[in-house]
Amino acid sequence: MKKLVFIISVSFLLASCGSGDRGQLVGAKGKKWHPEKPLGMSLVPGGSFSMGKSDEDLAGLQNAPTKTVTVRSFYMDETEITNSEYRKFVHWVRDSTIRQRLGEEAEFSGGGDGDGGNNGSIQDFAFKGSANADDADDETPYQQYSIHYDPTNQRLNWDVDIIWETNEYPDQYYVTVMDEMYLPADQSYNGQRLMDVTKFKYSYKTMDIEAAARSKGDRSQFIKEHLVEVYPDTTVWIRDFNYSYNEPMHNDYFWHAAYDEYPVVGVSWTQAKAFCDWRTLYHNAYRRSKGIHNVNSYRLPSEAEWEYAARGGIEGATYPWGGPYAKDDRGCFLANFKPMRGDYAADQALYTVEAESFEANDFGLYNMSGNVAEWVNSSYSAESYQYSSTINPNVNDKKNKRKVVRGGSWKDVSYYLEVSSRDYEYADSARSYIGFRTVQDYLGNDLDLNQPPR
Incomplete structure (x- = not known):
């Protein structure tokens, strides 16, 4: 002892x-x-x-x-927050949403080899693995993945620029995704192709700290998710x-x-x-x-x-x-x-x-x-x-x-x-x-x- x-x-x-x-x-x-x-x-x-x-x-x-x-x-x-500052927020949500859909289409459709395209195929926009992977050493993690539109928790591919010109779309799978992001032809005019802005939403969670502080037990009931256009x-x-x-x-x-x-x-x-x-x-x-x-x-x-x-x-x-x-x-x-x-x-x-x-x-x-x-x-x-x-x-x-x-x-x-x-x-x-x-x-x-x- x-x-x-x-x-x-x-x-x-x-x-x-x-x-x-x-x-x-x-x-x-x-x-x-x-x-x-x-x-x-x-x-x-x-x-x-x-x-x-x-x-x-x-x-x-x-x-x-x-x-x-x-x-x-x-x-x-x-x-006051300016147009250019708020536009950065809008563009981030827009691009995250589009890259998310391109990644999903590349994963679930099998993509293709880009026959006849000018920029490879939709596989160029495939996810880059789990957002929690050890090799996630990108210097800009705020652009790695969209926590708002990613049920698979996959990192988005920001290495390739989004292709906006219709005559440069690489394959039919890319066409499918981009067509979802624009208004139908009968809702456009003057030869303009207008984006469907209702597609671009930001999701985030908040907790009612005041209510949670005055309550005992599981605080999950005070957490709320917000989905905002x-x-x-x-x-x-x-x-x-x-x-x-x-x-x-x-x-x-x-x-x-x-x-x-x-x-x-x-x-x-x-x-x-x-x-x-x-x-x-x-x-x-x-x-x-x-x-x-x-x-x-x-x-x-x-x-x-x-x-x-x-x-x-x-x-x-x-x-x-x-x-x-x-x-x-x-x-x-x-x-x-x-x-x-x-x-x-x-x-x-x-x-x-x-x-x-x-x-x-x-x-x-x-x-x-x-x-x-x-x-x-x-x-x-x-x-x-x-x-x-x-x-x-x-x-x-x-x-x-x-x-x-x-x-x-x-x-x-x-x-x-x-x-x-x-x-x-x-x-x-x-x-x-x-x-x-x-x-x-x-x-x-x-x-x-x-x-x-x-």
């Missing part, structure tokens, strides 16, 4: 010496952390502010009474206006390079949420390929975060620029909205303007008022200010489909441009005047705008 105790003691001593901590409690440390500001974002230092309307706005007090709240630090996009609704430029000619915006706004840096519109709240998930997936997959730690999730801001960021650190501000007027001292408008009883062009813009227009506020954020209104991750309730928390408040009722939009737009009067004004739209609705921007939590020592400088 004594011998056994001696052996255990020696073993413990050797293990302690081998760890290099001399038997002291030094903690289990993770990967070395290097804070990194995401591209195109500004750091909004946390702090307290008076959220809501002033006593002078009696009508606004009905749904936005003044309340002191505190928010933590976060990063926010300096501009990703293409923006370009018909909003027609449906939002009666007896008005807006066909050029319908035809060109999302696709033409002239509008690349303009804010995306025609995107619903559910589509904006899907974009946030994809942006997180895309960024983290690249970082994993480099052996770097994950970044925090991209998401829509809460209503409190949005208003705090819009104020730019100016307490009691009516607008992001601080003053109570929509013009500067030279008589120039400070935002893109509907001034002078409907003279849309008085501010030098008929519709939207480029996302990085006018002056940024003191947090470096552009167009927090005007241009396009913005979705936030909060449900609209007239009395939500009365029962929400005073620290990082956010009311997001899953059953309430009315979601808050903030900031006003190119077609709104100046009242809706005020940083404290609230409005809402239904989560599945898309409008020609609503876009969004994303935020990301700041990790590490919390910054506080209210603390004295060191």
Whole structure:
């Protein structure tokens, strides 16, 4: 027995010496952390502010009474998400879907040898093995496979470019797949071959953490899968206006390079949420390929975060620029909205303007008022200010489909441009005047705008 105790003691001593901590409690440390500001974002230092309307706005007090709240630090996009940025998401989902179908057709049909084709056969697009295979060392795993359209969990083949020209299709199997992706001939016109945008959907899962935290047992009941069509609704430029000619915006706004840096519109709240998930997936997959730690999730801001960021650190501000007027001292408008009883062009813009227009506020954020209104991750309730928390408040009722939009737009009067004004739209609705921007939590020592400088 004594011998056994001696052996255990020696073993413990050797293990302690081998760890290099001399038997002291030094903690289990993770990967070395290097804070990194995401591209195109500004750091909004946390702090307290008076959220809501002033006593002078009696009508606004009905749904936005003044309340002191505190928010933590976060990063926010300096501009609204642009057409070119959202188009990258659309193209990723489109190409993933097509490559998935090509891989399935190559596997289940046997492909062919490409008789008479110019580019081999559909076998060029065959899956590259299991997505979990040990040899999955591609430097771009975010493009290896579609977790959204892959019941076989096979890696997609991104080594070969998709063939878009019909006269270059390699074989009949390729023709079969591509024909599925386009509208029938009787739904096309002017010699155009139009894609069936309803085919391209993004699937992702979320967990209701609040409900799961308050419940015991299996948390699978709180996990939900979302399937979202990703293409923006370009018909909003027609449906939002009666007896008005807006066909050029319908035809060109999302696709033409002239509008690349303009804010995306025609995107619903559910589509904006899907974009946030994809942006997180895309960024983290690249970082994993480099052996770097994950970044925090991209998401829509809460209503409190949005208003705090819009104020730019100016307490009691009516607008992001601080003053109570929509013009500067030279008589120039400070935002893109509907001034002078409907003279849309008085501010030098008929519709939207480029996302990085006018002056940024003191947090470096552009167009927090005007241009396009913005979705936030909060449900609209007239009395939500009365029962929400005073620290990082956010009311997001899953059953309430009315979601808050903030900031006003190119077609709104100046009242809706005020940083404290609230409005809402239904989560599945898309409008020609609503876009969004994303935020990301700041990790590490919390910054506080209210603390004295060191």
